Amino acid sequence: MIPSIAELISPELAGASARIFGDDSEVVRIYIHDESGDTYIGGGSVGPQWITTMAIDDERYNWILNVFQKLDQQLDLDFVESNTPNGSQINIYFDTEIEVGGSGTTLGLALSNEGRRRSWWEIVINAPVLANDQDYLDFAIVHELGHVMGLEHPFDNSDGDVAGERFGDPDASETTMSYTRPDEGWPDFYSDADLTAMAAIWGLEDDRGEDWLIGDRHGNALLFTADAANERLREERSGDLVIGQAPGKPPEPILALDQNGTQLQINQLVNAGSWQYRWENESDWTTQVNPIDRHASVLELHSDGSDSLTLTNEAAQALEVRQVDRWERASETVIRYAGINQLSETAPESVADVITEPDEITNWQSDFNADGETTASLEGHILLRHLLGTFPGDALIQGIQGLASENHMLVGSDTNAGQPEAWLEQGKAVGGFGGDNNQPLNALTEGLAFIQTI
Numbered sequence: 455m456i457p458s459i460a461e462l463i464s465p466e467l468a469g470a471s472a473r474i475f476g477d478d479s480e481v482v483r484i485y486i487h488d489e490s491g492d493t494y495i496g497g498g499s500v501g502p503q504w505i506t507t508m509a510i511d512d513e514r515y516n517w518i519l520n521v522f523q524k525l526d527q528q529l530d531l532d533f534v535e536s537n538t539p540n541g542s543q544i545n546i547y548f549d550t551e552i553e554v555g556g557s558g559t560t561l562g563l564a565l566s567n568e569g570r571r572r573s574w575w576e577i578v579i580n581a582p583v584l585a586n587d588q589d590y591l592d593f594a595i596v597h598e599l600g601h602v603m604g605l606e607h608p609f610d611n612s613d614g615d616v617a618g619e620r621f622g623d624p625d626a627s628e629t630t631m632s633y634t635r636p637d638e639g640w641p642d643f644y645s646d647a648d649l650t651a652m653a654a655i656w657g658l659e660d661d662r663g664e665d666w667l668i669g670d671r672h673g674n675a676l677l678f679t680a681d682a683a684n685e686r687l688r689e690e691r692s693g694d695l696v697i698g699q700a701p702g703k704p705p706e707p708i709l710a711l712d713q714n715g716t717q718l719q720i721n722q723l724v725n726a727g728s729w730q731y732r733w734e735n736e737s738d739w740t741t742q743v744n745p746i747d748r749h750a751s752v753l754e755l756h757s758d759g760s761d762s763l764t765l766t767n768e769a770a771q772a773l774e775v776r777q778v779d780r781w782e783r784a785s786e787t788v789i790r791y792a793g794i795n796q797l798s799e800t801a802p803e804s805v806a807d808v809i810t811e812p813d814e815i816t817n818w819q820s821d822f823n824a825d826g827e828t829t830a831s832l833e834g835h836i837l838l839r840h841l842l843g844t845f846p847g848d849a850l851i852q853g854i855q856g857l858a859s860e861n862h863m864l865v866g867s868d869t870n871a872g873q874p875e876a877w878l879e880q881g882k883a884v885g886g887f888g889g890d891n892n893q894p895l896n897a898l899t900e901g902l903a904f905i906q907t908i
Contacts, residue, residue, distance in 0.1 A: 455624045457608040457617035459690040462629060462651035465613055468604030470566045471655075474543050474573040480532045484522055485542040488515055493547065495576050498565025500554060508548040508581045514591075518546065521596060521643065525603075528649055528696075530657035530680075543574050544602060546595075548581035559583055562594045564601035575602045593640035596630050600648060604655045605631050650696040654687040658696065665700035667752060675752045677781040701755035704777050704785040715795035716765050720775060723759030725750040727779040731763060734772035744777070755779075770796040 475482050487493060488510040497503050510518075522533040536542040552560040561583060565576040577598045584591035608617040608629055618624050620633055627636035629647050644652070658666050660680030667675050668683055671693020677700055678686065687694065707729055708721040720729055723744045730739040745759045770793035778784045791798045 455618055456628050456645075456647050456695070457624055458615075458692050459647075459651045459654050459687070459694065461608055461615045461617040462605050462631060462647060463655060463690075464601075464604060464606035464610070467566075467601055467606060468655045470568065471575070471602060471604050473568060474566065474575060475531070480530060482531050482533050482544065483536040483542040484533055484544045485536045485539045485546070486510060486515055486518055487539065487545065487547045495545075495547065495578070496565065496567035496574070498563075498567050498576060500563070500565060505547065505578070506550045508550055510548055517592070517642075518595065521599070524643065525652070526659075527699075528659060529652055530659050530661075530684075539574075541572070544577065544599075545574060546577045547579070549578050550582055552578060552580045561590075562598040564598045577602065589640040589642065592642040593626065593630065596641075596643060600631050600644065603652050605629075605648060605651055607631050607633070609633075646695045646697070650687065650694065653684070653696050654690060657684045658687070659699075660684075667697035667700050669695045669697050675780075677783075698753045700781075701753060701779075703783045704755065704779045705757055706786050706788050707775050707777050709773075709775060709788060709790050709792070709797065711795070711797045712762070718763040718765055718773075718792055718797070720761045720763060721759075722757045723761060723777055724779050725756035725759060727777055729761065729775065729777040731773060731775045765792060765794050767793045769793050770798065770802050772801070 487507055490507055490509040492504050493507045494504050495502070519535065522535075525531070526533050539545045552563060554560055554563070559580070561580050563576075563578045565578065567574050567576065577595070579591070579594055579598070581591070584594055606613070607620075608624055608631055609620045610616065618632070622634060624632050625634040625636045626632045626641055627638065627645065629645050630641055630643075631648065658664070658680050664680055666678050666680060666683040668678060668686060669675055670691070675697060683696075687696070704724040704727060705722055707723060710719045710721060711717070712719055720731075720742075723729055725744065725747050727744045728741050729744060730741045732739050742761055745761065747756060747759075750756045770791040773790050773792045774787050775790070776785050776787040789799075791801055796802075
């Protein structure tokens with residue numbers, strides 16, 4: 455039985471901590487007393503007194519700090535270590551003996567001290583009693599710290615809600631505020647229910663624009679911004695549990711050809727999402743469901759899924775591919791040029807259209823600029839620059855080689871009058887180099903000779 459948020463929050467303890475921590479800052483200073491000897495404490499409801507403390511070894515000291523670091527990552531509080539108990543809000547002591555009267559052994563206490571000048575919590579642990587059971591010692595520390603963070607025993611009905619019994623369900627695996635030992639042993643950190651209740655009090659971390667996942671009572675993993683998640687948690691909905699910080703947005707899918715060159719492999723797909731594609735002539739995306747790993751954690755961005763796309767075009771075409779996760783967050787779009795046996799990040803080079811001409815050159819007009827002369831060099835330059843653009847020499851030569859052949863040249867008609875700009879703009883000139891209007895073969899020879907001299 456997992457207790458609800460309301461069944462774990464103590465309004466009294468949460469209110470005391472709010473006053474002690476203060477409303478103006480997220481910073482909470484902690485002090486860990488690691489020396490042995492007589493120490494004076496405030497004592498809370500027990501009263502001021504001297505206690506005989508035990509030194510805390512380095513391993514346990516660092517473990518306690520790690521507990522606060524983990525809470526810091528989850529809650530909208532910043533825990534800062536202090537080297538003095540003066541001015542800190544949480545002080546931790548290992549005592550040699552705890553005496554509060556009555557029968558039984560007290561394993562730990564959380565004592566609130568509220569005064570005019572300052573207020574603070576003291577956590578006192580009965581270290582000798584727990585010395586031979588390290589797991590139980592760790593559990594006692596997180597249990598008492600849970601009270602400091604505003605949590606109550608689930609069986610406490612002082613605020614009108616209760617879950618389970620003192621030494622029954624729920625056990626400590628479901629909440630560290632329980633007295634019941636789980637079959638797997640005492641936990642050393644808080645359950646999801648504990649952290650959810652703490653987040654309802656203090657808020658989820660929002661310093662870095664984190665998104666958070668909350669599981670509802672139907673088993674759905676819902677994505678929220680920190681502000682939206684905190685608003686929902688304050689509603690104390692039954693069955694809500696904080697799952698953790700959401701993973702980042704899905705990565706770009708990776709594309710690769712298969713061995714046959716007819717299938718495009720779409721790799722690095724996230725679990726339980728989908729991937730989308732569209733070709734250059736398509737406006738709408740086609741959506742494919744990603745393979746699902748039922749054992750994958752919702753907190754991890756699994757990116758080892760793979761799917762395939764059949765290629766049907768001989769020529770490479772622009773292909774856009776992206777993927778979205780289960781919360782409809784899209785990756786960056788990948789653009790590739792794909793076709794059968796083809797996959798490239800760059801567009802294929804355009805190939806000039808081949809104009810089929812008859813073997814015999816007809817309608818030859820050589821005086822393109824209408825100056826009465828047929829100078830091969832001048833006429834050729836005018837034409838080639840028009841056809842091929844003002845490219846560097848090497849590129850121009852390659853272009854010429856693609857346009858000229860040994861048995862014909864591109865020809866035009868009705869280009870023997872007017873200014874070059876006029877007929878170039880009208881597109882009347884398709885080709886030709888110098889020569890005499892009545893001697894087409896001579897014109898062809900002059901044109902080829904000009905090409906060879908460039």
